Amino acid sequence: MVLVGLCVFGFLLGSLQNSSHLKDRVDPVSSVIRSLLSPLGSALNACVRSVGSFAEGTLSSTRLVRENRRLKALEQSFALYSDTIGQVRAECEMLRKMAGFGPPAGKARVPALVYGFSINENRLTINVGSNQGVKAGCPVESADGLVGTVEDVEANRSQVLLLTSAGLQPNSNGKPLLIGAIDINRNPPPAGLLRGENASTLTLTFMDPKAPVQIGDTIVTSGFSEKIPRGLVIGKVIQIDPSEEFGTLKARIDPAFSLGNLEFVFVLT
Amino acid sequence: MKGAKGWIIAALLMWLAGSCQQSIAYQLAFAGSPPDFILVAIVTFSLFSDRRNGAVMGFIGGIVQGAASGGHMATYAFTRTILGFMVGWLTSLEFEGNAAVAFIVNAASTCAAQVAFLLLSPKGAIVPFLLATIVSAVYNGVLAIPLYALLKKVSGPPRH
Numbered sequence: 001m002v003l004v005g006l007c008v009f010g011f012l013l014g015s016l017q018n019s020s021h022l023k024d025r026v027d028p029v030s031s032v033i034r035s036l037l038s039p040l041g042s043a044l045n046a047c048v049r050s051v052g053s054f055a056e057g058t059l060s061s062t063r064l065v066r067e068n069r070r071l072k073a074l075e076q077s078f079a080l081y082s083d084t085i086g087q088v089r090a091e092c093e094m095l096r097k098m099a100g101f102g103p104p105a106g107k108a109r110v111p112a113l114v115y116g117f118s119i120n121e122n123r124l125t126i127n128v129g130s131n132q133g134v135k136a137g138c139p140v141e142s143a144d145g146l147v148g149t150v151e152d153v154e155a156n157r158s159q160v161l162l163l164t165s166a167g168l169q170p171n172s173n174g175k176p177l178l179i180g181a182i183d184i185n186r187n188p189p190p191a192g193l194l195r196g197e198n199a200s201t202l203t204l205t206f207m208d209p210k211a212p213v214q215i216g217d218t219i220v221t222s223g224f225s226e227k228i229p230r231g232l233v234i235g236k237v238i239q240i241d242p243s244e245e246f247g248t249l250k251a252r253i254d255p256a257f258s259l260g261n262l263e264f265v266f267v268l269t
Numbered sequence: 270m271k272g273a274k275g276w277i278i279a280a281l282l283m284w285l286a287g288s289c290q291q292s293i294a295y296q297l298a299f300a301g302s303p304p305d306f307i308l309v310a311i312v313t314f315s316l317f318s319d320r321r322n323g324a325v326m327g328f329i330g331g332i333v334q335g336a337a338s339g340g341h342m343a344t345y346a347f348t349r350t351i352l353g354f355m356v357g358w359l360t361s362l363e364f365e366g367n368a369a370v371a372f373i374v375n376a377a378s379t380c381a382a383q384v385a386f387l388l389l390s391p392k393g394a395i396v397p398f399l400l401a402t403i404v405s406a407v408y409n410g411v412l413a414i415p416l417y418a419l420l421k422k423v424s425g426p427p428r429h
Contacts, residue, residue: 003320006346013335041292121339123339260295
């Protein structure tokens with residue numbers, strides 16, 4: 001009797017979760033549980049990362065000092081170009097306004113810290129939310145490339161659906177996450193749709209079996225989306241599999257981001 | 270494990286397991302397979318409980334896991350409740366509870382829960398998922414040994 005009651009109650013909570021998702025909200029039960037887990041979770045995460053960083057810093061201090069010097073030099077040279085970049089951006093915005101286009105997607109970059117992972121669900125938890133301007137569907141990138149898109153947004157935290165779940169898992173609106181991608185090493189760049197294969201590989205399907213794609217080519221976002229801008233690095237082609245009977249060409253992609261190294265990311269709002 | 274003391278231990282255990290699962294499980298992954306702290310907490314606690322308490326612990330664990338991971342809560346609640354119930358039922362059989370039993374029950378429960386989860390919530394690639402499940406099962410079994418010893422110390426010998 002208790003077993004049946006609990007199962008029924010579980011399904012009711014699941015329905016509540018689904019209906020909240022459809023309204024782009026987080027259900028109250030999940031919100032309360034996440035709030036209870038977050039303080040200890042963040043502390044444990046910081047603790048484990050500190051131990052790892054301490055060990056790495058001790059073992060490779062010489063390399064880190066050298067890298068620090070190189071980064072300072074790069075920062076100085078970057079400062080020389082920042083004014084020019086600002087002017088070019090202002091011109092671009094003025095031209096977009098004159099042509100009647102809206103603001104470009106992914107304009108502002110909101111820095112965030114990753115403090116939660118869920119492997120089964122292909123999700124990350126980050127420490128920024130609606131208070132920082134984050135919205136559902138915003139792309140998230142690391143220094144290496146695109147990581148995924150924002151799924152659940154709360155006031156000060158969000159969950160990110162990883163790129164490796166593209167085309168597999170439904171997003172908050174019950175539809176699979178579809179990401180268009182292009183091969184920038186070819187001109188004109190062939191375009192295809194991404195699909196997650198497993199935790200470490202993606203498949204890019206081109207509708208032309210003779211698409212001029214080669215192993216080692218860099219794949220970036222196509223920009224055929226309201227929220228994901230063009231040019232975010234997705235990864236590199238590691239295998240090509242033409243299928244003439246289906247009229248497609250499938251390329252296996254090694255994602256640019258490494259889940260194990262994700263600590264700081266940017267949400268493009 | 271019964272009474273207020275049992276439920277305080279259960280609540281603390283679930284809070285710790287949920288926090289660890291959310292924040293550090295991936296960093297402790299072995300061969301790409303992370304441990305499932307919540308599952309270990311459910312199964313090991315249920316070894317000291319009856320069917321009813323095992324099912325309740327499984328239900329709470331499922332809700333916590335579903336909420337923390339952002340996955341489908343009903344799927345987690347259903348699989349974990351059945352699991353807690355089964356392990357609680359197992360303890361009513363005549364056998365001597367010990368660390369080896371905790372290892373075996375945890376490993377078997379991980380496999381059962383993941384296969385049930387795979388059926389209820391299909392994944393893209395099945396073979397890597399099953400291989401990861403086997404590694405996770407062994408990992409969870411190893412983690413269950415110290416937890417079993419701790420719970421035994423706190424609550425006395427398990428029911429059997």
